[in-house]
Amino acid sequence: MDWQSVLNGFKAYLQLERGLSPHSIDAYLRDVTKLHEYLILQKLELSPAQIELKHLEGFIHWVNKLGLGRRSQGRLISGLKGFYKYLLVEDLIHDDPTDLLEGPKLSRKIPEVLSYEEIKAMLETIDLSEVHGTRNRAMLEVLYASGLRATELIELKLSNVYAEIGFLKVVGKNNKERLVPIGAVALKHLGHYLNHVRKLQNNIHKEHENIVFLNRRGKKLSRVMLFMIVKEAAKLAGITKNVSPHTFRHSFATHLIEGGADLKAIQDMLGHESITTTEIYTHLDNEFLKETVMSFHPRNQK
Numbered sequence: 001m002d003w004q005s006v007l008n009g010f011k012a013y014l015q016l017e018r019g020l021s022p023h024s025i026d027a028y029l030r031d032v033t034k035l036h037e038y039l040i041l042q043k044l045e046l047s048p049a050q051i052e053l054k055h056l057e058g059f060i061h062w063v064n065k066l067g068l069g070r071r072s073q074g075r076l077i078s079g080l081k082g083f084y085k086y087l088l089v090e091d092l093i094h095d096d097p098t099d100l101l102e103g104p105k106l107s108r109k110i111p112e113v114l115s116y117e118e119i120k121a122m123l124e125t126i127d128l129s130e131v132h133g134t135r136n137r138a139m140l141e142v143l144y145a146s147g148l149r150a151t152e153l154i155e156l157k158l159s160n161v162y163a164e165i166g167f168l169k170v171v172g173k174n175n176k177e178r179l180v181p182i183g184a185v186a187l188k189h190l191g192h193y194l195n196h197v198r199k200l201q202n203n204i205h206k207e208h209e210n211i212v213f214l215n216r217r218g219k220k221l222s223r224v225m226l227f228m229i230v231k232e233a234a235k236l237a238g239i240t241k242n243v244s245p246h247t248f249r250h251s252f253a254t255h256l257i258e259g260g261a262d263l264k265a266i267q268d269m270l271g272h273e274s275i276t277t278t279e280i281y282t283h284l285d286n287e288f289l290k291e292t293v294m295s296f297h298p299r300n301q302k
Contacts, residue, residue, distance in 0.1 A: 001047040001092060003036050013086050019175050031079030035059055048087060053097045056080065060101070074103040112241050114251045119144055122243075125236035132216070136229050138186075138193040139213055142168075143245055145186035147252035147270050150245040154221045156212045158194075163187055172271040180269050 007029060014025045038059045039046055046055065063073060080098050087093045114122070123144075126137045143153060152170050160169035166187060168180050182190070194212070203218040211220045226245055234243035241247070249270070256266050 001049050003048065006048050006087075006092070007032060009090065010083060010086050013090075021175070024174075027075075028079050028082055031076050032083045034063070034076070035080065038062055048083075049093050051097055053100055056097055056101050077101055077103040112243070112247050112250065113254045114239070114241065114243065114247055116255060118237065118239055118241075119248070119251060121237040122230075122233040122239065125233050134189075134193045134197045135213060136233075138189040139226070139229065140233065140248065141186035141189040142182065143248035144252055145183045146170075146180045147249045148180070149249060150223050150226055153245070154211075154213060154223060154226055157210045158212055159210055161190070161194075161212065163191060170271070176271065178268065178271050 010032065011025060011029060014020045014028055020028075035051075035056075039051075039055070042058070044055065060073060060077065063076065068076070077098070080101070084093065084096045084098045088096055123137060123140055126140070127133045128137060139153060142148065142156075146168060148156070148168075148170060149172065152172060155171060156168065160171075162169070166182055166184070168182050170178050170180050172178060190212075198212070198214065201214060201218060204214060205218050208214060208218065208220050213221050215221050215225065230243060230245050230248070234241070253266055253270060257263070
């Protein structure tokens with residue numbers, strides 16, 4: 001079992017069986033290649049099937065000494081677990097050495113969230129008389145109304161906008177599709193952009209004809225351009241928080257939680273695999289919690 005043939009098989013498995021994006025596939029392959037490089041440096045001529053837990057622990061200790069962050073170590077271990085899962089599926093090994101491999105304990109960072117007033121202020125900074133103002137307003141409205149990731153927004157297709165029923169079909173991580181509702185206000189701004197700006201754009205590239213949001217050259221917007229638009233709106237609104245497109249997603253989820261929305265429904269709308277990922281948005285203000293208890297607990301009723 002030589003490393004190159006195993007890596008080729010692993011790549012095919014990630015592409016065909018798991019349907020991962022090229023970016024995700026490259027990340028998995030880098031993780032395994034890094035392990036192989038470590039073994040070579042240690043003069044350990046081992047095939048993937050010969051690797052034991054002690055070798056993997058030595059590898060993690062090594063990357064830790066090199067200064068790899070705890071979060072990156074955790075992602076690296078996740079990549080190795082994925083690799084050994086593949087070897088088990090293909091019957092190339094009988095025992096998984098990553099079973100007892102533990103990652104670093106990570107603190108769950110509460111994401112930056114904007115208040116509704118801050119969101120509103122950002123939206124109102126956009127000059128609708130400016131050539132791309134209508135498009136930019138529509139993008140930010142959709143981000144806040146539907147909680148899309150940056151990539152999901154810039155990849156949004158015309159054929160996946162169901163305006164008549166108020167839904168968007170979104171292609172998320174691992175090419176998983178989900179239906180996300182879009183509110184009337186966002187739909188109004190999106191419709192105005194599509195009917196009065198995009199429809200009049202006469203330089204659309206053939207491969208981007210089905211993309212909703214286009215740049216002035218008739219091509220799909222880049223992630224960098226979307227970040228710049230969001231940063232500029234935050235700056236004009238006088239917001240000093242570290243704002244990005246993902247901040248709109250965090251704010252969308254947090255505001256729904258605060259409004260009493262069901263956690264499972266929010267998980268489905270965000271496209272989270274696990275409910276524990278969604279639970280990070282349950283960080284409600286202490287005063288809000290106190291007020292709720294004081295108002296509704298039977299022992300506090302006057």
